[in-house]
Amino acid sequence: MKPKVAVIQFPGSNCEEETLRAAIAGGMEGEIFRFSRPAEELATFDGYILPGGFAHQDRVRAGAVAAKEPIMDAVVAGAEKGKPVLGICNGAQVLIESGLVPGLEEGDVQMSLATNLMGDRLGFYHIFVHIAQSSSQGSNITNRLTPEGVVLPIPIAHAEGRFVTANQKVTTSIESGKLSCWRYADRGGTLEEEYPRNPNGSFMALAGLSNPKGNVVAMMPHPERVCWLWQVPLDLPGEWGERRRKATGDAEALDSEGPGMVIFRSFTEYLK
Amino acid sequence: MAESEKDTGKDPRTLLPKNEFERLTDLLGREPNYVEATIFSIMWSEHCSYKSSREVLKLLPTEAPNVVLGPGEDAGAVHFTTHEGKEWCLVVAHESHNHPSQILPVEGAATGIGGIVRDVYCMGARVIAVMDPLRFGDPRGEYAERSKFIIGGVVDGIWGYGNPIGVPNMGGSCYLHKGYDDNCLVNVVAVGICPSDELIHSRVPAVAYQVPYVFVLVGKATDDTGFGGASFASEILDEEEEFGAVQLHDPFLKRVLTVATYEVLKEARQRGIEVGFKDLGAGGIVCATSELGAKGGFGATIELDRVVCSMSDLPEEVIACSETQERYCWVVPQDFAPRVLEIYNEEFQLDSVYPGAGAVVIGRVSSEPVYEVTTREGTVCSVPIKAITEGISYTRERKGRAGQYPRPDINFNRITIEEIKAVLAHPDVCSRHKVFSHYDSTVQGCTILGAGQADAGVMAPLPGSPTAVAMASGGIPRYGLMDSWLAGAWAVWEAAANVAAVGARPQAVTDCLNYGNPEDAEVFDSFVSGVEGIAWACREVGLIEHEGAPLPIISGNVSFYNESAGGEAVPASPIVACLGTMEARRVLTPQLKQSGSRLILIGAREGKLGGSVIYQLLADTLGDAPPDLKKHNLGGLIGAIVSAAEEGLLLSAHDISEGGALACALEMAMGYDGSGRLGVKLKLPSQVDLTPKAFFFSEEPGFVVEVEERNLSKLSKKAQEFQVEMVEIGEVVSKPQFSLSLRDGESPLTIELDELAESWLSGLEGVLL
Incomplete structure (x- = not known):
């Protein structure tokens, strides 16, 4: 039987449909779980995905209001039982604000996703970047199928995606590998601390980060937008772009897996 | 008919011009009261009634075999594809x-998107994309600071609103010209998809003769924002007084409202319930409910006391006509209304999302064609419903204006590196990456080519369907300064050519006609010429699969009074957007794909440089004669490119526009973000009888395409078949370098691509953060 995932719709979510589509293509069953449903119904799901958007209008701070809703108590309860939780973009902001990531101390908010730092540029930034898996295979729910060092082209779309922390324990936990992560890199996999390859100035070039158990991952880029080869920009430099160009004219090849799908398949794999 | 029983103490005569007040008095058989006069002052504004333009717009071709719904409702519709039956x-x-x-850039641009997506949602469609054709003042000119403030604000408004509602932005265009210093243009296009037989019309269904129907107002609680906005759009700007007429937006509420609306639609469809739906824009409740009623042949009674307001003591005319954002009006059977209310108010808890937001029944449909507004204290408006919706019409005077355009004294026989760099850095040519990367163009996960990646944005909005939709806009301010007819015709050509350049068949266009004061005979003449130019080009371009049919106009808008208090009209700015369809697997971009392939210019060159970037740069003039579109085979050009793309003959393609064939070929080499690594070697073809400048910088209609050598003869046959000229202008080389050879025996001009890309990427430096 396929695992069943809830894609949680907060008021203001706007990526729930394509996220559900990606989850289903990645081997799960699922549904969009609306904010007005009783939170206890979440217990019947095997895992949770928090999609992108502007939950509660990003009032106070992105993710801050959503993190305090009853629905998140249910997600936290599930996460404690080892259920997988993936937050994408605004979903990542909610996970950080709820303390689930980095999750070194229960319920303690130890990081923040701050306003992008982009040289002389301000505001929202949408661009294709590359992220590298800089932790060992299987260390979290998104990297069970890919070896350390794998590089994926992926779009970012946010104004507040810069991981920051003042907590030394978080830093050392990342360095020691206790927390596993995705980092911004060039397409060869070399980590990039500086803007523009690190597109938002994120601390340690972090694009995604897990909790210590690896069952909760907050990631700013959008894997659900590159689950099929046709979603990869035709002129993207590098291996994935090359694959995309070769597939021109070939509908079947264009419908083959894109770079983001492996994240969802990994999530499914974790539930097997 | 009942007159108002309440004396407001306000004089209705102050609201309308004398002739219109008299006309209204004749229509009603009595003098209007204050509320009525307010309603008519809005509904008879240029913005709502198209009183100056209506007759002229009849020149536009709106019928073709692929049209599902022509102009007349909130949005038009054209056939897309057949999918799963x-x-x-x-x-x-x-x-x-x-x-x-111009007044409040962030709010103005945001509510622009808000209004346009409501126009598409209310047809029952899912909105899949927006585009923003933008025209700003000169950020390096006399009003540089204000221009930059407006550019930055508008871009912020677009992303700040567009991104939260979850609709990808496919770009559009962005031009900077001093002609827009006092009056920017912020056009906005929204595209949706819908099963053709599930389109919802903005009218009361005929079944309302048998079953009682009611009006349900949904969304934000009514306030006084945007009151008089329609009349505001129909006047010349006086900045100090107009802040209150700009509406306030709320993308967050809009997102929740949209998801809830999809639920209502789904349920109505499942239960086979006929409904009408309309967004609230100009004229607010009165406009929406009177049009819903009148279009179905019904009347309406609106009980103003039922409207939920977020401010107390609002006058009746403000509640009736304010343009509070994020509202829609349903017209549904009375027994379905409780369920509609339940979806919005309980399942989606609108009130907790935004204080006071929700759904409420505000009136009922009546079979008598009378529009009534009542309050606890009595009737405040009672007029024949058609009087409101049919508006009025004026015949304006035309007076032609002959421009003088002498040929500038420049050296036509050589081309320098400095000239090439200057062309690439020109604001009309340079990279718009900095603007477009503020837009989220991949949300919804359906995007194939996002904003700025190619001449058109391309999406595959139906998962599992092989068909994609391409969209682009067109319009050049410099032609608008010279010849409004050319500006109109060019806008159609350019929008269609952009769509064809990605390999799609142009299927329909929309137009937004931005002009000055129509009461000025020269402006009005220019307006009519623009419409004539659009109509001509639509017929010339035509439809690929329906011979003889025009490229139809299915929706549009007229915006007059675009001028400063100083009385200077903006350049004639007909702006056109085009939709095309194609097989997703055949999508093309401009960026070069492989070394050794050939660059072919398709399209005749007459060397007419009038209105070109090169004239402006070298002589600061519009110059002599602009391109003569009547000498170009527009339909053939589009047909040839699309046919070649469909057969897989092209590696890449780009339409020739600002900066001519030279800039076109260089853009292909640099790629959309300047990272292209293949070079080009260009050569003035020996058979060409034009000066180098005339050939390479002419902006006449055409394309540059990249073709493998083995496909050259097939492409040549295509050119013959479609009766268009083609000539080889160069080849693609592996070294990221540009070289240009003008004469045999002369050493070519050579420069590194990166150096050119630097100029091209720097064009908007300091303009936008």
């Missing part, structure tokens, strides 16, 4: 939000 159509609307954006 269902016919799907594309729904499109196009508007301006110029005056509000």
Whole structure:
């Protein structure tokens, strides 16, 4: 039987449909779980995905209001039982604000996703970047199928995606590998601390980060937008772009897996 | 008919010009009261009634075999594809939000998007994309600081609103010219998809003769924002007084409202319930409910006391006509209304999302064609419903204006590196990456080519369907300064050519006609010429699969009074957006694909440089004669490119526009973000009888395409078949370098691509953060 995932719709979510589509293509069953449903119904799901958007209008701070809703108590309860939780973009902001990531101390908010730092540029930034898996295979729910060092082209779309922390324990936990992560890199996999390859100035070039158990991952880029080869920009430099160009004219090849799908398949794999 | 029983103490005569007040008195058989006069002052504004333009717009071709719904409702619709046994159509609307954006750029641009997506949602469609054709003042000119403030604000408004509602932005265009210093243009286009037989019309269904129907107002609680916005759009700007007429937006509420609305639609469809739906824009409740009623042949009674307001003591005319954002009006059977209310108010808890937001029944449909507004204290409006919706019409005077355009004294026989760099850095040519990367163009996960990646944005909005939709806009301010007819015709050509350049068949266009004061005979003449130019080009371009049919106009908007208090009209700015369809697997971009392939210019060159970037740069003049479109085979050009793309003959393609064939070929080499690594070697073809400048910088209609050598003869046959000229202008080389050879025996001009890319990427430096 396929695992069943809830894609949680907060008021203001706007990526729930394509996220559900990606989850289903990645081997799960699922549904969009609306904010007005009783939170206890979440217990019947095997895992949770928090999609992108502007939950509660990003009032106070992105993710801050959503993190305090009853629905998140249910997600936290599930996460404690080892259920997988993936937050994408605004979903990542909610996970950080709820303390689930980095999750070194229960319920303690130890990081923040701050306003992008982009040289002389301000505001929202949408661009294709590359992220590298800089932790060992299987260390979290998104990297069970890919070896350390794998590089994926992926779009970012946010104004507040810069991981920051003042907590030394978080830093050392990342360095020691206790927390596993995705980092911004060039397409060869070399980590990039500086803007523009690190597109938002994120601390340690972090694009995604897990909790210590690896069952909760907050990631700013959008894997659900590159689950099929046709979603990869035709002129993207590098291996994935090359694959995309070769597939021109070939509908079947264009419908083959894109770079983001492996994240969802990994999530499914974790539930097997 | 009942007159108002309440004396407001306000004089209705102050609201309308004398002739219109008299006309209204004749229509009603009595003098209007204050509320009525307010309603008519809005509904008879240029913005709502098209009183100057209506007759002229009849020149536009609106009928073709692929049209599902022509102009007349909130949006038009054209056939898209058949998928899983269902016919799907594309729904499109196009508007301006110029005056509000000049005054409050963030709010103006945001509400522009808000209004246009409501126009598409209310047809029952899912909105899949927006585009923003933008025209700003000169950021390096006399009013540089204000221009930059407006540019930055508008871009912020676009992303700040567009991104939260979850609709990808496919770009559009962005031009900077001093002619827009006092009056920017912020046009906005929204595109949706819908099964053709599930389109919802903005009218009371005929079944309302048998079953009682009621009006349900949904969304934000009514306030006084945007009161008089329609009249505001129909006046010349006086900045100090107009802040209150700009509406306030709320993308967050809009997102929740949209998801809830999809639920209502789904349920109505499942239960086979006939409904009408309309967004609230100009004229607010009165406009929406009177049009819903009148279009179905019904009347309406609105009980103002039922309207939920977020401010107390609002006058009746403000509640009736304010343009509070994020509202829609349903007309549903009375026994379905409780369920509609339940979806919005309980399942989606609108009130907790936004205080006071929700759904409420505000009136009922009546079979007598009378529009009534009542309050606890009595009737405040009672007029024949058609009097409101049919508006009025004026015949304006035309007076032609002959421009003088002497040939500038420049050296036509050589081309220098400095000239090439200057062309690439020109604001009309340079990279718009900095603007477009503020837009989220991949949300919804359906994007194939996002904003700025190619001449058109391309999406595959139906998962599992092989058909994609391409969209782009067109319009050049420099032609608008010279010849409004050319500006109109060019806008159609350019929008269609952009769509063809990605390999799609142009299927329909929309137009937004931005002009000055129509009461000025020269401006009005220019307006009419622009419409004539559009109509001509639509017929010339035509439809690929329906010989003899025009490229139809299915939606549009007229925006007059775009001028400063100083009386200077903006350049004639007809702006056109085009939708095309194609097989997703055949999508083309401009960026070069492989070394050794050939660059072919398709399209005749007459060397007419009038209105070109090179003239402006070298002589600061519009110059002599602009391109003569009547000498170009527009339909053939589009047909040839699309046919070659469909057969897989092209590696890449780009339409020739600002900066001519030279800039076109260089853009292909640099790629959309300047990272291209293949070079080009260009050569003035020996058979060409034009000076180097005339050949390479002419902006006449055409394309540059990249073709493998083995496909050259096939392409040549295509050119013959479609009766268009083609000539080889160079080849693609592996070294990222540009070289240009003008004469045999002369050493070519050579430069590193990166150096050119630097100029091209720097064009908007300091303009936008």
